[in-house]
Amino acid sequence: MVYLLPTGLHLGLHLVLHASLRRCLRMGLAVRFLGVLVLVVGLCALGVAPAHGQEDSPLKVAFVYLGPIGDHGWSYGHEQGRLAVQKHFGAQVETHFVEKIPEGPESERVFARLIQDGYKLIFANGYGHTRSAIRAARLDPEVRLEVATGSETSPQVALYSARFYEGRYIAGVIAGHLSQSGTAGYIASLPVPEVVRGINAFLLGMRSVNPDARLRLAWVHAWYDPPREADAARVLIGRGADILTQHTDSTAALGVAAEQGVKAFGLASDMHHFAPEIHLSSIVNLWDSYYIERVSAYLDGTWQSGRAWRGFDGGMLEMSAYHNMPAEVAEAARRVEAQIRAGDLQIFAGPLIDQAGAQRIAAGAVLDDTALLSMDWFLDGVDGSLP
Amino acid sequence: MLIVRIEPREFDTTSTQGARAHLRVLGLAAVVPLLVSLLLGGLIFLSNGIPPLHGLHAFFIAPLSDRLGLTELLVKAAPLALIACGLLFVFRANVWNIGAEGQFILGAIGATGTALFLVPQDSPFCLPALFLGGVIAGAAWAGVVAWLRAHLRVNEILCSLMLVYVAQLLLHWLVQSPWRDPQGYNFPETALFESSLMLPILVERTRLHLGVLFVVPAVALTWLLLNRSLFGLAISVAGRAPRAARFAGFSQKRIIWMTLLVSGGFAGLAGAVEVVGLTGQLVPRISPGYGFTAIIVAFLGGLHPLGVVAAALLVALTYLGGEAAQVTTQLPYAAAGIFQGLLLFSVLAFGFFSRHRVRFTRAVQRPAGQVLQASANLPANPSANSSTNPRVDL
Numbered sequence: 001m002v003y004l005l006p007t008g009l010h011l012g013l014h015l016v017l018h019a020s021l022r023r024c025l026r027m028g029l030a031v032r033f034l035g036v037l038v039l040v041v042g043l044c045a046l047g048v049a050p051a052h053g054q055e056d057s058p059l060k061v062a063f064v065y066l067g068p069i070g071d072h073g074w075s076y077g078h079e080q081g082r083l084a085v086q087k088h089f090g091a092q093v094e095t096h097f098v099e100k101i102p103e104g105p106e107s108e109r110v111f112a113r114l115i116q117d118g119y120k121l122i123f124a125n126g127y128g129h130t131r132s133a134i135r136a137a138r139l140d141p142e143v144r145l146e147v148a149t150g151s152e153t154s155p156q157v158a159l160y161s162a163r164f165y166e167g168r169y170i171a172g173v174i175a176g177h178l179s180q181s182g183t184a185g186y187i188a189s190l191p192v193p194e195v196v197r198g199i200n201a202f203l204l205g206m207r208s209v210n211p212d213a214r215l216r217l218a219w220v221h222a223w224y225d226p227p228r229e230a231d232a233a234r235v236l237i238g239r240g241a242d243i244l245t246q247h248t249d250s251t252a253a254l255g256v257a258a259e260q261g262v263k264a265f266g267l268a269s270d271m272h273h274f275a276p277e278i279h280l281s282s283i284v285n286l287w288d289s290y291y292i293e294r295v296s297a298y299l300d301g302t303w304q305s306g307r308a309w310r311g312f313d314g315g316m317l318e319m320s321a322y323h324n325m326p327a328e329v330a331e332a333a334r335r336v337e338a339q340i341r342a343g344d345l346q347i348f349a350g351p352l353i354d355q356a357g358a359q360r361i362a363a364g365a366v367l368d369d370t371a372l373l374s375m376d377w378f379l380d381g382v383d384g385s386l387p
Numbered sequence: 388m389l390i391v392r393i394e395p396r397e398f399d400t401t402s403t404q405g406a407r408a409h410l411r412v413l414g415l416a417a418v419v420p421l422l423v424s425l426l427l428g429g430l431i432f433l434s435n436g437i438p439p440l441h442g443l444h445a446f447f448i449a450p451l452s453d454r455l456g457l458t459e460l461l462v463k464a465a466p467l468a469l470i471a472c473g474l475l476f477v478f479r480a481n482v483w484n485i486g487a488e489g490q491f492i493l494g495a496i497g498a499t500g501t502a503l504f505l506v507p508q509d510s511p512f513c514l515p516a517l518f519l520g521g522v523i524a525g526a527a528w529a530g531v532v533a534w535l536r537a538h539l540r541v542n543e544i545l546c547s548l549m550l551v552y553v554a555q556l557l558l559h560w561l562v563q564s565p566w567r568d569p570q571g572y573n574f575p576e577t578a579l580f581e582s583s584l585m586l587p588i589l590v591e592r593t594r595l596h597l598g599v600l601f602v603v604p605a606v607a608l609t610w611l612l613l614n615r616s617l618f619g620l621a622i623s624v625a626g627r628a629p630r631a632a633r634f635a636g637f638s639q640k641r642i643i644w645m646t647l648l649v650s651g652g653f654a655g656l657a658g659a660v661e662v663v664g665l666t667g668q669l670v671p672r673i674s675p676g677y678g679f680t681a682i683i684v685a686f687l688g689g690l691h692p693l694g695v696v697a698a699a700l701l702v703a704l705t706y707l708g709g710e711a712a713q714v715t716t717q718l719p720y721a722a723a724g725i726f727q728g729l730l731l732f733s734v735l736a737f738g739f740f741s742r743h744r745v746r747f748t749r750a751v752q753r754p755a756g757q758v759l760q761a762s763a764n765l766p767a768n769p770s771a772n773s774s775t776n777p778r779v780d781l
Contacts, residue, residue: 068720098713100720104576105666106675108594109459109707113714116455128574128670139592151572191563191573221559221575221671376573386573387563 061085061295062119063097064110066126067224067249073268074223074249074285075099078125078148080269081287088292092299103128103223111136115143121298123291124148126223127192133157144303146294149194153305160290161194163311165201165372166340167283168245169347170319171265172205173336174280175243176213177329178263179206183214183383185241187232187253189223191386193375195247200379201347202245205336207381216241217384226252237262243280254279263324270320281333282320289315309369312341348372353380392746416741420733427729437716445715446708446726456707458595462665464696464703465599466491466657466674470681471688471695472602472609473653476646478685479613481626486532486547488678489554490525490651494658496558497524499577499669502584502662503566513584518659525655526648528554533647537640543647551678562671577669586664598664602696605653610692612649622646654678683731705730 063082065075079097086095098114101107103126111133114122122145124133130150137145137156150159175184184206188195199215206213216239218232229248233256236244244264246253251274257264258275266272266282290308297303310316319337322330339345350361354377361367367375376386396412399405425443432442450456470487477484501520510516531550535541559575568578586597613619625632625642633639657677662669684702688694709723718726 062714096714096717098710102672102675104670104672106672110710110714112455112459113711116453117715128576151574190575193572196573221563374572 057118058092058094059089059121059295059299060117060119061093061095062114062122063095064101064107064114064122064124064126064129065097065099066101066103066129068099069097071224071249072251072271072274073266075125077268077285078123078287081291082123084288085291085295089295093295101126101129105132108132108136111145112139115139120144121295121303122146123294124150127151127190127194130157130159144298144305151192153307155305158294158303158305158307160294160308162285162316163309163314164194164283164285164317165197165347166311167317167319168198168201169205169340170333170336171245171281171283172202172207173209174205174265174322174325174329174333175202175245176206176209177332178280178325179210179213179243181240181242182210182212183216183240184243184245185216185218185233185236185239186384187229187236187244187246187248188217188219188384189247190221191219191376193373196375196378196386197372198247199382200375203379203381204347209332213381215382215384217382219384219387220248221387222248224249226250229253230256233257233264234260251275266320272320272323276323278324280324281322284318284320286316286318312337313343354378355380355382355385388749390748392748393743394746396742396744412741416737420737423737424726424730424733427733428726431722431726431729432716432718435718435722437718442712442716442718445718446712447704449715450704450707450711454590455593456711458590458593460700460703460707461599462594462596463706464699465602466661466677467681467684467702468602468696468699469605469657469660470654470678471684471699472605472692473650474681474685475609475613475690475692475695476622477650478690479626480622480642480646481629482536482643482646483544484529484532484547484647484650485544485682486529486549486551486554486678487650487654487681488674488676489547489551490528490654491658491661491674491678492551492554492558493528493651494521494525494655495662495669495673496554496561496658497521497655498659498662499566500524502580503577509583514586514663517584517663518656521655521659521662522652523655525658526652528655529647529651530644532651533644536647537643543643558669558673559671562669566669568668575671580663580667584663585667586660594665596664598660601656601660605656606692606696613692618645654681687731687734701734702731 063078065078067075069075069079082095082097085093096119098110101110107124107126107129111122115136116139120143122133122143124145125148127149130147130152133145133147133150134152134154134157137143137154144156144158146158146160149161153159184202186199186202188199199217203213203215206215216236218235220228220232222228225248229246229250229252233244233253237256237260242262244253244257244262246265246267249268251266251271254264254266254271254275258278261278263278263280264275265280268283268285270282270284272279272282290310294303312318319333322333336345340347346366348361348367350365351363352360352367354360357380360377378385398409400409428443428446429439432439450460470491474484474487498517498521501517505516505520528550532543532547535546536543562575562577566577567573568576570578589595589597589599613622621632621637621642624635625637625639629639632642658673661673666673680702684695684698687701688696688698705727709727712718712723713720
């Protein structure tokens with residue numbers, strides 16, 4: 001800024017006052033505008049002191065969201081976690097969020113800006129933020145980043161995620177009880193293992209009740225794209241699905257389901273009040289305890305990189321209240337939830353047969369986390385394929 | 388009946404007084420929109436509970452006050468300036484290429500395809516080959532438009548715009564299926580290029596890459612071609628007076644072909660630079676709308692190569708400022724977008740009023756020719772060629 005200032009004043013004065021630059025003035029609006037902007041900005045810079053943090057300032061924690069906090073799903077859920085952190089630590093931390101930051105290279109600039117602004121602990125909630133986070137972390141050896149559902153770790157970048165598939169299985173059990181046609185519809189986002197796992201878990205839940213159940217897929221190729229989510233919902237209903245579920249971030253599918261009188265599940269946050277007449281239950285993500293734990297760890301100097309993956313028993317997941325279903329179905333769902341919580345029920349237990357008819361795991365064995373984290377095949381009974 | 392009349396401002400720049408009046412108007416056209424947009428911006432910040440000065444500082448000054456901000460500004464402005472340089476050729480020729488976004492995407496695809504399949508890794512011709520791949524792909528995509536326009540007389544606005552969607556879908560298909568990174572857990576992106584296939588970084592610990600410097604020769608070449616070559620003359624004549632161009636022996640078809648190929652080539656180069664300099668891989672969101680924003684940049688820069696550079700910097704600043712304001716002051720994403728829009732709107736609107744005056748008059752019949760003349764002097768836009776009367780009856 002120090003170098004810019006005199007140059008800016010000089011250029012600005014020239015552009016406004018000096019008649020010999022007439023040719024330059026005629027050149028374009030932008031040249032003139034930029035000249036004056038530089039002038040005014042230079043003057044402002046003299047008046048306004050930049051807002052730099054002091055030495056004993058609170059720990060600055062940032063949250064980078066893929067969608068808007070108003071999606072009432074994924075990013076909204078993380079925002080609740082941020083509020084919990086702020087409430088829990090009070091003046092010890094200063095939290096900020098940034099919304100609608102797309103996955104991919106553009107996000108690196110946001111991380112770099114946050115790091116430059118003195119944020120030491122940054123949580124990001126996009127799978128595709130991982131690579132940018134790893135690159136940006138090099139700017140400051142003290143900074144630590146965490147990416148929800150991300151793809152790879154580094155000494156400064158940790159991953160965290162919930163075992164969403166546990167909730168998917170319960171949703172599948174409910175769908176198995178309620179579906180008349182035996183076919184449910186699944187709005188799928190991107191073909192990463194996370195999504196594939198959720199699809200297989202839902203089908204396993206359905207088949208635990210109705211062994212002939214089938215699951216139709218519609219890909220929207222995005223995490224958050226309400227119009228396409230709604231289109232996918234229409235397509236699935238049109239093709240005979242009478243229960244809908246989704247792996248996308250908004251409430252759009254619930255809206256379509258309500259319009260057409262088809263029952264549906266919510267995701268990430270309790271979406272009941274968006275479609276009270278057809279909403280069955282939502283798989284709700286709870287980030288409060290994890291965020292509080294990690295901020296504490298950073299404050300104590302015990303933060304370590306790694307991959308946290310917790311389900312019902314780890315407090316990252318819960319099913320919202322059960323609605324629009326007979327009491328015995330809700331009871332069955334609660335029973336399954338208790339079994340999963342207690343570790344009595346293994347969801348990916350053999351024998352599991354994939355679409356091609358190959359046995360992926362034999363009877364008596366259970367898929368381990370490594371297999372779950374790289375899952376790229378569908379069970380027999382899924383109508384759809386990886387795009 | 389009250390008549391609102393829009394007339395061009397005319398200044399006698401040969402006399403000192405006229406020149407001063409001209410300067411005064413030009414100066415006002417720069418100061419007024421700035422004050423208006425700063426005022427409106429302040430109000431936006433205030434309505435979100437942010438102290439206006441703090442907000443404006445975060446929007447305009449913070450992004451420029453450190454190494455990260457300055458380098459990011461150049462990284463963001465470079466593709467805009469490159470694409471807009473190409474657009475100068477078509478727009479000056481009155482050929483409406485709205486599809487630079489698609490040509491940019493094809494450039495990125497062309498460079499990535501060359502990197503993935505064609506190039507032996509250790510050859511010194513690797514990098515130039517990538518750029519060549521991008522330029523050819525971008526130009527070919529624009530060539531489709533040129534062929535449709537020149538030989539089948541299809542409206543170039545529509546077909547260039549619609550080819551953007553085709554390009555986007557092609558990109559999505561490529562990163563999802565054939566070119567997907569085999570080690571990438573099915574996430575839609577290609578594998579990262581070898582580091583020998585990436586442009587060097589100019590400033591340590593930033594993303595400022597060598598490709599940003601391509602803007603300098605690109606602007607120089609654009610200026611030379613437009614102002615000092617027969618090709619440039621043909622473009623200007625064809626744009627302003629197609630009949631005169633025909634009499635002068637300039638082939639309309641040839642001009643459509645040449646300008647679109649050059650424009651597509653520039654956009655393709657920008658796409659290649661983005662991939663080879665910045666991302667190092669092809670991703671579905673390779674362009675945050677550069678091709679469309681470059682249209683604004685071209686007009687904001689007065690269809691002049693140097694103006695385009697200034698406009699690209701300004702527009703890039705509004706993007707970075709919006710992002711920075713979100714980061715430091717918690718300005719909501721949508722509010723930052725509104726501020727960006729108001730800023731550009733007021734610059735363009737007051738620019739218009741610096742070239743035209745608005746007169747309120749009683750209804751007095753004037754010779755029709757005078758009104759028509761006024762409309763012919765409006766800046767190049769589609770309605771300028773129609774015979775619509777620029778009067779608005781109140």
